[in-house]
Amino acid sequence: MKQFSPLVLSKRSRRSIAFLSAFLPALAFSQAAQGAEPFDVWLQGLKAEALAKGISAATLDTAFRDVAPIGKVLEYDRKQPEFSQTFWTYLNRAVSEERISRGKALLRKHAALLAEVEDKYGVQPRFLVAFWGLETNYGDYTGGFPVIAALATLAHDERRAEFFRAELFHALRILDEGHIAPAEMSGSWAGAMGQTQFMPSTFAGYATDGDGDGKIDIWGSLPDVFHSAGHYLASVGWKGDETWGREVKLPPGFDLDLTQLAIKKHISEWQALGVRRANGADLPAADIEGSVILPAGAKGPAFLVYQNFRSTLVWNRSILYAAAVGYLADRFVDRGRLVATQPPGDKPLSRSDVISLQTNLNRLGFDVGEPDGVAGSMTRKGLRDYQRARGLPPDGHPSSEMVEILAADPG
Ligand code: CA
Numbered sequence: 001m002k003q004f005s006p007l008v009l010s011k012r013s014r015r016s017i018a019f020l021s022a023f024l025p026a027l028a029f030s031q032a033a034q035g036a037e038p039f040d041v042w043l044q045g046l047k048a049e050a051l052a053k054g055i056s057a058a059t060l061d062t063a064f065r066d067v068a069p070i071g072k073v074l075e076y077d078r079k080q081p082e083f084s085q086t087f088w089t090y091l092n093r094a095v096s097e098e099r100i101s102r103g104k105a106l107l108r109k110h111a112a113l114l115a116e117v118e119d120k121y122g123v124q125p126r127f128l129v130a131f132w133g134l135e136t137n138y139g140d141y142t143g144g145f146p147v148i149a150a151l152a153t154l155a156h157d158e159r160r161a162e163f164f165r166a167e168l169f170h171a172l173r174i175l176d177e178g179h180i181a182p183a184e185m186s187g188s189w190a191g192a193m194g195q196t197q198f199m200p201s202t203f204a205g206y207a208t209d210g211d212g213d214g215k216i217d218i219w220g221s222l223p224d225v226f227h228s229a230g231h232y233l234a235s236v237g238w239k240g241d242e243t244w245g246r247e248v249k250l251p252p253g254f255d256l257d258l259t260q261l262a263i264k265k266h267i268s269e270w271q272a273l274g275v276r277r278a279n280g281a282d283l284p285a286a287d288i289e290g291s292v293i294l295p296a297g298a299k300g301p302a303f304l305v306y307q308n309f310r311s312t313l314v315w316n317r318s319i320l321y322a323a324a325v326g327y328l329a330d331r332f333v334d335r336g337r338l339v340a341t342q343p344p345g346d347k348p349l350s351r352s353d354v355i356s357l358q359t360n361l362n363r364l365g366f367d368v369g370e371p372d373g374v375a376g377s378m379t380r381k382g383l384r385d386y387q388r389a390r391g392l393p394p395d396g397h398p399s400s401e402m403v404e405i406l407a408a409d410p411g
Pocket of ligand 1: 209210211212213214215216217221224
């Protein structure tokens with residue numbers, strides 16, 4: 001649900017959103033007219049449908065006052081990142097010492113509220129604060145875009161019109177129910193809102209009034225923020241009596257085909273296969289299942305991950321994000337500092353590196369589809385097959401070393 005907005009505002013600057021909405025529509029306007037219909041014509045149809053869905057005319061008038069497509073939103077939507085981060089570059093930024101120490105202080109400061117949320121939803125305080133820290137740096141960066149205008153831009157645009165049209169109706173209903181004033185409804189360029197960065201549909205499904213004032217304010221009310229996050233996580237299978245996972249050590253010759261989320265085994269089975277805690281000790285004797293993953297490839301840390309890791313992936317489907325949430329939560333309680341370290345030469349792959357890797361896999365008979373510079377599941381599978389065929393550790397991990405090996409392979 002989360003899409004980071006490169007344009008960010010501190011919570012203290014929420015009042016300046018009116019100012020931002022005044023100048024944002026002027027940016028990069030040439031890209032704005034992407035819909036089949038002119039925006040104004042499209043907007044009339046949208047409003048008619050919203051009225052038919054029961055949104056009041058007064059809400060529609062206020063919500064769409066001075067709304068125009070935002071060029072910057074389309075720019076972000078079209079933007080392809082030049083580099084994909086490595087596990088280490090991501091983790092070092094996401095779980096910084098500064099973020100750890102601030103999170104520890106916030107855990108103490110909000111202990112009573114967090115305990116109340118844990119009682120109700122079974123999500124441990126350290127994880128609630130870790131999500132908060134990763135989403136918005138504890139409420140600092142909630143995104144500086146006016147949500148209605150951003151969603152209208154993307155719903156009018158043809159690329160993902162249907163998805164954003166549905167989100168826009170949810171956003172209008174939030175306004176209609178009076179949870180937040182239109183000028184205060186800020187979010188990321190893609191409409192992820194407030195301190196939890198909930199999309200409007202997630203808000204509709206899970207956001208909760210934690211302080212009992214009758215409004216759900218995930219922008220400004222911490223009880224609402226934490227109750228909403230707890231409710232969402234509980235709804236996607238969070239287990240309050242389990243942790244997220246742990247770093248583990250694999251025995252020499254471990255079958256790397258077992259290192260995928262699709263393969264779940266009881267902890268005792270992993271123990272029997274030689275998997276140990278990172279310090280070499282036996283795995284815990286808990287009655288739970290987990291998967292072994294290698295988010296940085298065979299040369300990086302291995303993790304045994306449990307149900308809460310999977311629940312985190314429902315919140316945000318990035319493996320790196322999910323590992324960072326768990327790791328940050330561990331570091332708040334001085335646990336789990338990684339034994340593995342960033343190897344020398346670890347560097348982000350550029351899009352052209354990934355395209356080279358994909359092109360060479362195709363050339364060598366390992367079909368990964370049209371090279372697109374994004375290492376998705378098909379690329380990783382093709383890479384695994386290639387590594388297996390060449391007697392390399394089949395971790396399917398796109399590294400700069402693999403880019404070089406593939407380029408030099410005469411086939
Ligand atoms: Ca409230």
